[in-house]
Amino acid sequence: MRILLATPAPPGSQRGNRVTAERWAGLLGELGHEVILCDGEALPAQADAQLLIAIHARASHGALMEFRRRFPARPTVLVLAGTDLYLAGKRDELVATSLAEAHRIVLLQQRARAELTEEQSSRAVVIEQSCAGPPRDPQGRAAATLSPRPTADDILLVGHLRPVKDPLLAPAALAELEDDNPLRLVHLGAALDPDLAEKARACAASCPRYTYLGERCRQETLLRMAHCRALVLTSRAEGGANAITEAIACGAPIIATDNAGTRGQLGDDHPGLFPVGDKAALVHLFRRLTADHDYASELRAATTRLAPRVEPARERMAWAQLLESL
Known part of the structure; x- marks a missing residue:
């Protein structure tokens, strides 16, 4: 046909x-x-x-x-x-x-x-x-060619600069963390809104733990997902986010806003959901991710359970x- x-x-x-x-x-x-x-x-x-x-x-x-x-x-x-x-x-x-x-x-x-x-x-x-998952990279050689190089402390934010994605919520939450918290935020997404793009670049200039890389190829996105500590999504609304599907295929723990579409993908009992637009709740989850080993394991196990669906x-x-x- x-x-x-x-x-x-x-x-x-x-x-x-x-x-x-x-x-x-x-x-x-x-x-x-x-x-x-x-x-x-x-x-x-x-x-x-x-x-x-x-x-x-x-x-x-x-x-x-x-x-x-x-x-x-x-x-x-x-x-x-x-x-x-x-x-x-x-x-x-x-x-x-x-x-x-x-x-x-x-x-x-x-x-x-x-x-x-x-x-x-x-x-x-x-x-x-x-999603078929990340490119095969058993020794991490492909990931090593990326700049900045992925680390175990990376929180990966995948979202174009559009108001519906609320892309500056995660950098704002990151700025609330204590100085000794090791997390850094790497942001991938096209600069579709000029005002948000200007704010993202200003935020990156003032916050060394936030890096805005702009739009990157899918191979790099999947490699970074496979090596990150967690994926974070801050959308106000989603119909069925490719980023969630890709993160599941890559084995990445997921922290995401509790909108109807994301709940539909992750399930009602997913431990990484937080209220839309709630910076304080996101700060709390970032802190738990670094301080609470059981919580980090729970997030990863939730991703593993979803793998057959993708x-x-x-x-x-x-x-x-x-x-x-x-």
Whole structure:
């Protein structure tokens, strides 16, 4: 089957939508399908396919509607992002129209069903994201080439500089730690908001334990995850974060804001959840991570328990089942 896969993130981007689209193109190719990636705003002029998969109800609304006009009898699959579910949601006309027009809906974690109507939920399926894990580096040689070199005291923050990611919360919490606390914060993410980018660079200049590296390739991100003490995510909302999936595959303990999407990925009893925007709670968890060995072990064990859910074969099978049902 020829499949058009629409994503708002351009080629070469490290944004989550692009990472997801390229991974799915690979998985669907393994299932024997021909996959053509395209922009979310509009279809290529001569595009012809038996199926459209559109990532992001709002940002890929144009491609979805154009496919429905060109090929009204052919199926469409809509993948809901966090901004569709928790920020734009039912109030956004484009999101509502995309939801109404799609034949099937893909959710990235089970809790997202709560945001759908009963009718929408009847068309929805949950497909949890996967990751094959970090590049093989048994002697740490690849990691040793990174600058700054990863250390056992690194807290890794993966999040683009956008307000929804609340990217300056972790540096602010780090600044509250005692001088003898060994933790340092390494931040990966594109400077998508100029004001936040300026503040991040100013924060890095004034705080030697915070390093903002900007957008880095996925290989470096996974290597740093595999060597960090913990991953921290501070998003105000998530639909199903690739960073969480990648951290699980890399074996990294996870500390993250307790939003609906993240709870849907990690589970209600995850020991690393803290309230959205709560700097004091994050400071407390940073201190526990360094002072409480049992807590650090509990975080790592929680990641280990989740590992089977991020196996690529599981995600590939879920897509095979969905396509067979169309």
